Structure formats: C-alpha cells, structure tokens
Amino acid sequence: xxxxxxxxxxxxxxxxxxxxxxxxxxxxxxxxxxxxxxxxxxxxxxxxxxxxxxxxxxxxxxxxx
Amino acid sequence: xxxxxxxxxxxxxxxxxxxxxxxxxxxxxxxxxxxxxxxxxxxxxxxxxxxxxxxxxxxxxxxxxxxxxxxxxxxxxxxxxxxxxxxxxxxxxxxxxxxxxxxxxxxxxxxxxxxxxxxxxxxxxxxxxxxxxxxxxxxxxxxxxxxxxxxxxxxxxxxxxxxxxxxxxxxxxxxxxxxxxxx
Numbered sequence: 001x002x003x004x005x006x007x008x009x010x011x012x013x014x015x016x017x018x019x020x021x022x023x024x025x026x027x028x029x030x031x032x033x034x035x036x037x038x039x040x041x042x043x044x045x046x047x048x049x050x051x052x053x054x055x056x057x058x059x060x061x062x063x064x065x
Numbered sequence: 066x067x068x069x070x071x072x073x074x075x076x077x078x079x080x081x082x083x084x085x086x087x088x089x090x091x092x093x094x095x096x097x098x099x100x101x102x103x104x105x106x107x108x109x110x111x112x113x114x115x116x117x118x119x120x121x122x123x124x125x126x127x128x129x130x131x132x133x134x135x136x137x138x139x140x141x142x143x144x145x146x147x148x149x150x151x152x153x154x155x156x157x158x159x160x161x162x163x164x165x166x167x168x169x170x171x172x173x174x175x176x177x178x179x180x181x182x183x184x185x186x187x188x189x190x191x192x193x194x195x196x197x198x199x200x201x202x203x204x205x206x207x208x209x210x211x212x213x214x215x216x217x218x219x220x221x222x223x224x225x226x227x228x229x230x231x232x233x234x235x236x237x238x239x240x241x242x243x244x245x246x247x248x
Contacts, residue, residue, distance in 0.1 A: 003125040007086045009096040011209065013216035017135055021154055025134030028152060029184045032143040035129040037083065037121035038100075040107050046121055048129065049147065055079040056168055057143040060066055060118075060156055061130060064110035065087040065094050065205045 032057075066140075069158055069165075070118050076169060081119045084110070085130045088137035089213060091206025100125055142168050148182065157191035 026033060034049035051057035070080035084107040090096040097103040103122055111120055123129045133141060134152070140161050142151035150171070151164040171180060202209045 001126065001131065003097075003127075006127040006131070007096045007098070007125070009090055011089050011212040011216065013213070013220070018154060021134035021136050021139070021152075025152065026132075026149055027184060028149050028186075029182055030149050031147050032141070032149050033129075033132040034147075035123075035132060037123060037129060040084065040104065040111070040120040040122055051079055051081060052143040052145055052147055054145065055077045056145060056150075056165070056172060057141075058070065058073070058078050058080040058161070058165065059083060059141045059143065060081070060138070061083045061085050061133065061136070061140075062138045062156075063085050063087050064106050064113065065089040065091065065201070065209060 066156060066158060066161070067115070067117060069162055073165060078165065078169070079119075081121055082116060083129060084120055084122050085137070086127055087205075089202055089205050089209040091202070091209030093204065093206040097125060144168060144172060150182075153189060155189075155191060157189055160189040160191070 032048070032052065034047055036045050036047055038044070039046050048057075051059065066080070066082075070078075073080065084103065087094055087096050087106065094106050094109070095102070097106070100122070103125065107120055107122060110116070127135070133139065136154055138156050140151070140153045140156040141149060142161070142164055144150050150168045151161075153160060153164075171182065174180065175182075199210070202213055
C-alpha cells in the first residue's frame with residue numbers, strides 16, 4: 001500500500017478493514033511485531049520491542065479524527 | 066484511557082499512543098501528505114486531549130499500523146516476553162482494564178502456578194457515544210460529516226433488519242444474520 005492509498009483523503013468506511021484485522025493481523029499468543037516509531041516529543045526512533053522489554057505494553061492506536 | 070494509564074503506571078505497565086492516519090479527515094485536519102502533516106495533527110491532538118502518555122508516530126505508509134491490522138482505534142496488550150495477550154478492534158476502557166488485570170496476574174503467577182497461555186477469543190462491548198462522535202466529526206470539518214453520512218446511507222441500503230439477539234451491526238462486529246448480507 002502506498003502512502004497515498006494509506007492516507008486516504010475521503011473516508012468510505014470499508015468493512016474489509018475489520019476482516020483484515022480478524023484474519024490477517026497477528027493473533028493473541030503470537031509474538032508482537034516490532035517496528036520503528038518516532039517519539040513525537042523528542043524525535044527519537046523507538047523500536048516497539050522496547051515497549052515490552054521490561055514492562056507490560058498497553059498500546060492504543062488512533063488519530064485526532 | 067489516560068486515567069487508566071495513570072493508574073497502572075506504577076504496576077509495570079507502559080502505556081503509549083501510536084498516531085496513525087486520520088480516520089475521518091476533514092477541512093480542519095486533513096489527510097497526511099508528509100510526516101510533518103502527521104506531526105502537526107498529532108501535536109494538535111495531544112494539546113486538545115491533554116494526553117500525558119508517550120505518543121509515537123508511525124511512518125507515512127503506516128507500516129506499524131498495517132502490521133497490527135489497520136483499524137482506527139485498536140488496543141493491544143503485549144507481555145514482557147513479547148507475546149500478544151490482547152487485541153481489540155475498538156478501545157473500551159472497561160474491557161482493557163479487565164484484560165490488563167488478567168495479564169498482570171499471568172505475568173506475576175505464571176511460573177509459580179505453572180500456567181500455560183493458550184489462544185482464545187471473546188466478544189466485548191461498549192456504549193456508543195454517538196453525540197460525542199458527531200461532535201468530533203464536526204470539529205474535523207464538514208467533509209468528515211458528509212463522508213460519514215454517505216457511509217451510513219450506503220450501509221442502511223445494504224443492511225437487513227437487525228437481529229433480535231445481537232445489536233445493530235456496527236464496524237467491528239462480524240455477525241451476519243442467517244441469509245443476511247451484513248453491513
């Protein structure tokens with residue numbers, strides 16, 4: 001998926017996204033994928049695996065809209 | 066979730082918010098064409114919501130968001146070993162707290178009680194704050210309201226009458242009445 005496709009400009013509420021989450025996203029008991037993210041406050045790159053290295057990680061995904 | 070994060074901070078729970086694409090872009094908070102667009106909207110969100118949790122930005126392509134299923138407001142709980150303990154299509158504070166307590170119990174007592182984790186699924190529920198949701202769309206701009214209304218009209222036309230034993234179908238609920246098409 002390209003950045004343009006991912007960042008749609010018009011919401012169309014595709015129900016397919018929910019099937020994607022159920023069928024293709026990792027399941028409970030699987031190893032969590034670790035990907036790099038940018039800390040908004042500092043600009044530092046944070047590997048997701050750092051989140052659960054010594055603590056339980058509670059991760060919420062979202063946006064302003 | 067902010068209040069929950071605060072209460073569990075001293076119980077070895079690290080709470081973060083991963084900023085994704087805009088779910089309902091509008092004239093006031095547009096879709097992202099650059100990482101700077103994303104940072105700008107994320108900063109506005111932090112200020113508006115008085116967020117104290119660490120906010121992490123995904124890349125412009127949404128690589129992390131896609132890897133975790135791409136839904137607009139998911140919550141995941143990952144144990145210290147990196148094992149996924151909980152994934153939820155929507156975020157319900159009560160459901161998250163219930164799961165979190167169980168995960169902390171598992172982490173603390175797994176060895177002593179010889180517990181072995183296994184895969185399971187269950188449904189969860191939350192109260193729909195339609196008024197608050199619509200106020201959010203209005204804040205995003207008229208386009209966000211119009212896009213959402215268009216989706217509702219499309220779904221209404223496609224949907225059969227709701228079943229009596231399961232509430233009206235909403236995104237995140239896979240239930241389809243026998244012979245029905247679902248939403």
